[in-house]
Amino acid sequence: MLALDTIHLGDARELLPQLDDESIACSIWSPPYHVGKSYEQDIDFVAWQALLRDVIALHVPILKPGGFLVINIADILCFPDPQMPRIQAANPRRHRSSVTREDVLAAKAKYPHYNRYQLARLLGCSEQTIDRRLNGNNIRGGKYATQTRVKLVGGIVEQAALDAGLYLYDRRVWIKDAAWENSKWHTLSYRSVDEFEYIYIFWKPGITVVDRARLTPDEWVNWGSRGVWSFPSVRANDDHEAKFPIELPRRVIRLLTDPGDLVLDCFVGSGTTAVAAVVTGRNYIGIDKEPEYVRLAQEMCAKATATLSMQTNQEIEAGEEGIQLRLALERGIVYDINPAM
Numbered sequence: 001m002l003a004l005d006t007i008h009l010g011d012a013r014e015l016l017p018q019l020d021d022e023s024i025a026c027s028i029w030s031p032p033y034h035v036g037k038s039y040e041q042d043i044d045f046v047a048w049q050a051l052l053r054d055v056i057a058l059h060v061p062i063l064k065p066g067g068f069l070v071i072n073i074a075d076i077l078c079f080p081d082p083q084m085p086r087i088q089a090a091n092p093r094r095h096r097s098s099v100t101r102e103d104v105l106a107a108k109a110k111y112p113h114y115n116r117y118q119l120a121r122l123l124g125c126s127e128q129t130i131d132r133r134l135n136g137n138n139i140r141g142g143k144y145a146t147q148t149r150v151k152l153v154g155g156i157v158e159q160a161a162l163d164a165g166l167y168l169y170d171r172r173v174w175i176k177d178a179a180w181e182n183s184k185w186h187t188l189s190y191r192s193v194d195e196f197e198y199i200y201i202f203w204k205p206g207i208t209v210v211d212r213a214r215l216t217p218d219e220w221v222n223w224g225s226r227g228v229w230s231f232p233s234v235r236a237n238d239d240h241e242a243k244f245p246i247e248l249p250r251r252v253i254r255l256l257t258d259p260g261d262l263v264l265d266c267f268v269g270s271g272t273t274a275v276a277a278v279v280t281g282r283n284y285i286g287i288d289k290e291p292e293y294v295r296l297a298q299e300m301c302a303k304a305t306a307t308l309s310m311q312t313n314q315e316i317e318a319g320e321e322g323i324q325l326r327l328a329l330e331r332g333i334v335y336d337i338n339p340a341m
Ligand SMILES: C[S@@+](CC[C@H](N)C(=O)[O-])C[C@H]1O[C@@H](n2cnc3c(N)ncnc32)[C@H](O)[C@@H]1O
Pocket: 010, 011, 012, 013, 029, 030, 031, 032, 033, 039, 051, 240, 242, 243, 244, 245, 266, 267, 268, 269, 270, 271, 272, 273, 287, 288, 289, 290, 293
């Protein structure tokens, strides 16, 4: 058995079989989305689907009967499809930027560590112009690159779960803030800006305790019984590229588990699910394949545990389950607390 309340380094497919059978009350994770993040460079679409299938199937023995697997994921909005006919025709209103390839090369020579966004700011053009001048293509799948389409992913995870013996119990939509920064390309298409994700809840057959006392009546009305959850995404993804806000695992944990239960996240990243488990009084196991994220998650958990233990009785009574801590952690303002004091 992997140690409890610990973040483990390794591939989920290798470490999940080391967990005890029927030990996990709820597993909550957000996998790579197959959208080109640095931690998914080594994996193509076929391998990505296989990863999801394998990890989902590995949950069957380790989940408690009646327990849940909760997957947060989004559709792929720019899925390259070489078979797809081209959408884009010349845009009559588009003005060609006066920035030349020579301008970009000169800027790059002067600021070699600048990425294409920084170069774009420097030269007063779009990041697409930078990419076009350097590589002669359009990163969003325009005239010179493979055409992209929207790819729904719900069916992929639903089928993988069903094949393994887990049933879709519920699905919710998380409305986040509109990702304008990731969607500059919208001016070149009629596609919408990315502003929601899914939360799929799979159930392992067995007796499930439905305890309405886990939430207050207000919480039931405001989110416990609601199919749409609205809260902002993480503002600064400076230490991890794709964190979800702690509100997401916190709600799932409060809804689907009891204090003392064991919560798993096998794509734990910066440790958000583990921190949510700490502040709600649950145990956790976290897994990630990147050593830097394991270190980050360990640090986040240690800080959460230390901060929680320093909460005064007054704070604990005033705020449900360390909500003060959650808010503070999210704003990054509690890290100066010295656990030795
Ligand atoms: C979308 S991120 C999860 C972010 C996390 N929810 C958070 O709030 O920080 C996906 C994570 O899965 C990790 N990962 C990708 N493939 C993995 C694998 N085969 N085994 C374990 N971790 C993996 C990546 O390193 C990345 O940190």
